[in-house]
Amino acid sequence: MALRTVEQYKESLRKMRPNVYKFGKLIEDVTSNPATKLTVEGHAQIYAAQHDSKIQDLMTTTSHLTGEKISRYLSVIQSAEDMVANCKMKRLMFNLTGTCTGGRCVGWNCINAMWATTYDMDQELGTDYHERLKKWLIQAQKNDISISGALTDPKGDRTKTPSQQEDPDMNLHLVEKRPDGIVVKGAKVMICGVAASNEIFVLPGSGYKEPDKDWSISFVIPRDTKGLYIVETRRPSDTREEEEGFDIPVKKGGITQAYLFFEDVFVPNERVFMCGEFKYSLSAVLNFIMPYRTAIGGCVAGQGDVKVGGAMLVARSNGLSIKPFSDKLTRMVINNETTFGMGVAAATLGRKHPSGVWQPDPLLSNVNKVHVATLPYETSVLAQDISGGIAETGCLPSWVDFEDEKYGHLVKKYLKAKSSAEARARAARLVEWFTIGPGVPGCMHGGGSPDGAKLVIRAQAKLEDKAELARKLAGIEEEIPEPEKKK
Amino acid sequence: MALRTVEQYKESLRKMRPNVYKFGKLIEDVTSNPATKLTVEGHAQIYAAQHDSKIQDLMTTTSHLTGEKISRYLSVIQSAEDMVANCKMKRLMFNLTGTCTGGRCVGWNCINAMWATTYDMDQELGTDYHERLKKWLIQAQKNDISISGALTDPKGDRTKTPSQQEDPDMNLHLVEKRPDGIVVKGAKVMICGVAASNEIFVLPGSGYKEPDKDWSISFVIPRDTKGLYIVETRRPSDTREEEEGFDIPVKKGGITQAYLFFEDVFVPNERVFMCGEFKYSLSAVLNFIMPYRTAIGGCVAGQGDVKVGGAMLVARSNGLSIKPFSDKLTRMVINNETTFGMGVAAATLGRKHPSGVWQPDPLLSNVNKVHVATLPYETSVLAQDISGGIAETGCLPSWVDFEDEKYGHLVKKYLKAKSSAEARARAARLVEWFTIGPGVPGCMHGGGSPDGAKLVIRAQAKLEDKAELARKLAGIEEEIPEPEKKK
Amino acid sequence: MALRTVEQYKESLRKMRPNVYKFGKLIEDVTSNPATKLTVEGHAQIYAAQHDSKIQDLMTTTSHLTGEKISRYLSVIQSAEDMVANCKMKRLMFNLTGTCTGGRCVGWNCINAMWATTYDMDQELGTDYHERLKKWLIQAQKNDISISGALTDPKGDRTKTPSQQEDPDMNLHLVEKRPDGIVVKGAKVMICGVAASNEIFVLPGSGYKEPDKDWSISFVIPRDTKGLYIVETRRPSDTREEEEGFDIPVKKGGITQAYLFFEDVFVPNERVFMCGEFKYSLSAVLNFIMPYRTAIGGCVAGQGDVKVGGAMLVARSNGLSIKPFSDKLTRMVINNETTFGMGVAAATLGRKHPSGVWQPDPLLSNVNKVHVATLPYETSVLAQDISGGIAETGCLPSWVDFEDEKYGHLVKKYLKAKSSAEARARAARLVEWFTIGPGVPGCMHGGGSPDGAKLVIRAQAKLEDKAELARKLAGIEEEIPEPEKKK
């Protein structure tokens, strides 16, 4: 199959077995149900973009496996240029959808993480995981499918490891090994874009030791596989998605974050990429977070672009020039370019793994994660600052009131400013949407917490080398070691 | 009447003419309708508190007019101690309701602003506004009513003054003077807590010059007065208020922000406190913002206390000690105490107006406004940081899914951590509620924008005196004036 | 004696035994030696100010012991108003001297700290320390002397308590008790303004337990007492003080920070206020830091005023209007008023100790310490930002080059801008002086470190109360305690 069209993509979703729930109801068709429609629309734009001559060079690349033109989301990242393109593509997708299309980028990261990890496993253990992955990937590329990715386990009591939990299901685990495959049980939670995906790529949630080897599993499954129950989370203002009108002004994208319940799910062997090799669970996670934390800077920059634009719209619709806000707009731009740029830098300073996959710099990618966890908030505050009270908490009547027969004319009369009432209302709702509404993508903890990133930063920062530099510069001849612990 | 009870208060609301609308419907009973019930509950706590022996000393004071015990919200603030008590009371109310009870504090501020302004007008113009205000206030105190306050006009095209607007109604204005009163038309927008109030105190929205004298009006009216239409704004996640369960976990308070449409509303003379005296419109506004920006630091500190607590709950319910978060918690505490403390300082460094009202320091109160517009956001980000992904965007299934017969047991199983699923879910929803949900009070622009505060700061900062200090210290004998403008 | 004049003050210093050293030399006359002259000039301004009709009301107060008019620096602080006056006076002194007059304020704080601590000791232990202090203070007030204060011990290896140190002298301690007094040995380091003082008030450096009781000592001694050696530290650009010209542009103030070596110094009993009562050592320290951390906000605000002015001067001397810098200047003002205001708030929310001394709020005063440790740096960076490269590191030729016969005319020619070369040079040197020169007062660690303040903040923040507030608001019925430690 060539690169799929939007319609082919949607059709593929419609054909799947319904297993996504929200508000106590099964969603029969994810492409039309209000709870999932917007995220499907967002992901559909990827399919549209790969046929758009202006941007398809960014959206697609050549498969190093088949030599065919494929979606970049299904590629093995092989160079710094590829990784920089990742950052750019994600920025573009946030520009186009206003928010996250996490049902593809996480899965893509999983592919790349396991590309390296399975290679190492095969080299060192003599397994055939890498070959399995390659075969599956060739098919995935051929069918141009959407693949979401799942790492986060419920974890239960965080003072305990998986095997120490009262309930072993608190982390997804192996239940049974069969000749033709494995059976797994547990859950993955807060998973982005599942409803918009054809398949789900699962990674271990953390690095494990021997007692937790049954939790060291990785595989890929159809989203509608038997035994898998998906419950969508409720997000800020999500019931507006069921309403008419512009209280959610953005129809070109949206987020879902699901809880996946694996009730004895069977995975055939050719889709299993790790099963018990606990020593590689940490490497799988690290191989995942490096590219993830690199490219996510492009994501928040892409939404930041929209924040800049949204704030400009509200100000102008009020009759204000943007000039008095130029320092604030500049600060917003600086924030955007910082997360984007740090990703580009992490990409550039990476190295090629023997498997052929390009791995970004671990220090800079984690520094970027910390920026991603803070700068977009400042950008949002600045957007609210520029936009005024009407946007801060979305302080205007609902669309129903806007259109009310009895008093809607009053609502419109008084919402009109420099621009029409509707334009001003839409602009204000846009700012509400991305600062305090359903457009907020949850980037602080998505892909791991900033505190986790700081641990990596410290581990990578070569602090002792810096102390040595300083000691030599200061002409100090004696050693100045870390003091022994107080007793 | 003595200090009213909660029941007396609610009964007074029930007796009023229904004129509040939301989602295209008239709200028949504000005390029970989901759209207004929570804000009424929040305001009701003020009535409960004044009968609570542990806190009634803070909630009540002695009327300097009648010598009777009255609600502090109906008092004329007469000393630094009174103003500090204002800060403390507001912090307490945020502690108790989790959010804003703006249906009382704004009205209170209006009383105090006009107490000074009407005094000056009477002294200088020979009017009898102060006497009118005093008479009305004695009755208000006697009946222990709730009074909201309204300043913000729609403003229309902000490049133009009220009289320059195409539509004169874009700012509330005088339409007709009758022997027994005045008729006004226009709107006030984004007004807090109106549904929970018995009366509404109206101030001019800005300082005006002669052409805008018909916009220089101040008065107080019953909330259900004839010709007044009230439409509530829609806020983040507000439809959850119509639902069962704990997706809104807080039932002890809530916010409403209304648009008030004045369709030729008649105000009897004894309730009119300014009508055309444009020279005093700016003073009315300034007399309002000084105490408002002083005490609002207590508000955000009070919610900040809850943010600290909420973050602790989520962390612990996950099984984590708060120790690794102690720097973050400390930073949150610093933010809280800074806005609270700056209010106390502004109160302390105030001065007594000849009318007897205590007026906080204009410089410090406006500095505080800038802190109020920034620090709570940092506090919220820290709360999300500590609380993790589950709270950041409220990333968990709805209460309906939690209780679902088919898969609710799975939701509960996997939400359980160190604490029960429900406790953890409620804690996470609490953090969502006050960081990205309906509990966010909109303090950045409430009572005026931070940029407006900065203008006052510059005007009050005595920059030239500081340049002189520096010049003398540096032993510079020549003058160093501001350069003439480039041509 | 009435309030001393500047000349009487300087004369008193000249009469003292020389025991201050710098650069390997004994300073014969502190009032004329370049190393100490500027700090004496700064302290002398206090004596001038108390005879200046415009400000003497702030500089002086009435002794509650004798009813006489005394220097405020020798008073027992008895009310919130007194404490606010402390904040204001310190701000004024920084305005007048450009920097710190720490040779008086620390001693004053010691008096007030020990006023409370000796009272408690006498009440609980039956000692007569409070009476001794009172007698000494009456004389000090009568003679209008300058008293510096000393807390910080060298501490040695910080993993060990005083009694655990290899060298017991690493913290100042009791060597011998004699019938008429005590002998002490050790050092106090980084002590401000000693050269400008008549006496030195010594406090224990920390809270101690029983094994460290010999280190729990407090007393006051003449600065030139036998056995006391004082070595001044070298500070940034301090040798400029020995030069002619304006490379140090400020002649009205300056800082010294000395190391005091106590080589078996005898202290007569009537000057001893603690000797072995280790349980009170912590209280002495806490009683010190509360007022200190309250009023130091006035200090940094006072220098901040000069920073604002200095930046304005450089900009204008370059030919630039300050308008494009108004956001930066506003931010500087906000920083200044925040440290000042938080001090006022801590003062206001204090309480009266049974001894009669007013003690500021421990939480707010420590919050202020954190602001003092950070905001002035931001203010300095903004001053450099506005002032440009010429001020950033003082990037202009020396005064000697400015006046050089051969090429001085070129230096002057090219330094001239909108203002004369000298005015511009002086303005630039002023900014250098207070941002990266000898005018930087060292407020981050002065009076204790910000990390120490954070410990107090956490102890005072009532975190568990806040968790309870949140739990009730969220309707959570089960307890959510701190988890037991991981094993």
Place this chain on the structure above:
Amino acid sequence: MALRTVEQYKESLRKMRPNVYKFGKLIEDVTSNPATKLTVEGHAQIYAAQHDSKIQDLMTTTSHLTGEKISRYLSVIQSAEDMVANCKMKRLMFNLTGTCTGGRCVGWNCINAMWATTYDMDQELGTDYHERLKKWLIQAQKNDISISGALTDPKGDRTKTPSQQEDPDMNLHLVEKRPDGIVVKGAKVMICGVAASNEIFVLPGSGYKEPDKDWSISFVIPRDTKGLYIVETRRPSDTREEEEGFDIPVKKGGITQAYLFFEDVFVPNERVFMCGEFKYSLSAVLNFIMPYRTAIGGCVAGQGDVKVGGAMLVARSNGLSIKPFSDKLTRMVINNETTFGMGVAAATLGRKHPSGVWQPDPLLSNVNKVHVATLPYETSVLAQDISGGIAETGCLPSWVDFEDEKYGHLVKKYLKAKSSAEARARAARLVEWFTIGPGVPGCMHGGGSPDGAKLVIRAQAKLEDKAELARKLAGIEEEIPEPEKKK
């Protein structure tokens, strides 16, 4: 000549005509005079490094003109890799010298800026500037000389352009055109590392219009050319450089910033690269600042590494573990990697100029300039925070006192902590040196002010595109243009 050795480099400096002055004196030998010796030592390390097998690959490259191995500082930057190497090399040099070797990097930037600008001029105007530059560069590479660079003019009254100044010399300008060359007059100020350089590359100080064409000049001259007078500025604590001991602990590097007075200096034609082509003056400046603001992030990161190490040394020498400071150290690392990384990103996203020179991204390089103007200050404050009072203002006695016969033993006794007195003193002086001493490199305004960078950011940020993105996302059909100005 091959790559020069340290000795060859120093010898070349010794052979030059003395024309550098400080403190009213001519410096006969820059390699031994205390005022210039340290900066020569710093620059000498570059010559040492190019013979050091571990780092010579970074320090050297292949000339695209001659194919010979040359110093990277004399190369034309031809690819993103070259530009990234620039960032890395500068970081390394700050690691090795502790501070700036600005006598080479600015000159290098000038070469690269004029490489593009002369190319464009020759293409468009038919001049032969590019050929001249090429010839000169081949010789410069062959002789492996040090070249400093000079842009900043005194500017005089900043409300006026060069030709409007009362004194035309306030910006360096053409005085006379002769057949064999030009004569120039005026000054360049605040020029880094001139004393350590063999030649000086001069660029126009700003973009000019026709009336200012005589100020549009660029050329390169020997540092000791006739008519050039160089006066070094005085910097913080610079007289310590004349002293024995470790009060300046760093002997491996140092900064100088000179004022250059051109008293009718003759420049032969073959060394003139612009003379009157005012339209290219702005391009010369922009071509300069892009690579400069890219690589300077490496500089401040390199010093930031030393700040991290220095703070660790002081903490440990006090007997403290660095663990409680890990958040602060992590923040310092984040700051370092951010300025470094943003430079790498700007390099990566650059483009090749037709002349062959690689030009970094203008938006990201200017964003980096803003970070460079702020983050290192935060890093310094953190270093002081960790290091405590002893480092904050260098609060310890001088080396002379340390070694004093009479009381030096006391100084040493009490400075000893976990480490020896000398090690602790050196560590504290190191932190003083780079936070408030002569090691502070003046990066905020070096290479242009952050406000200038913000202007470029706004120009490059494509704000209107972002408004369009937002408008489409929000489904707004009407235009929302910038409002016309208020009349």
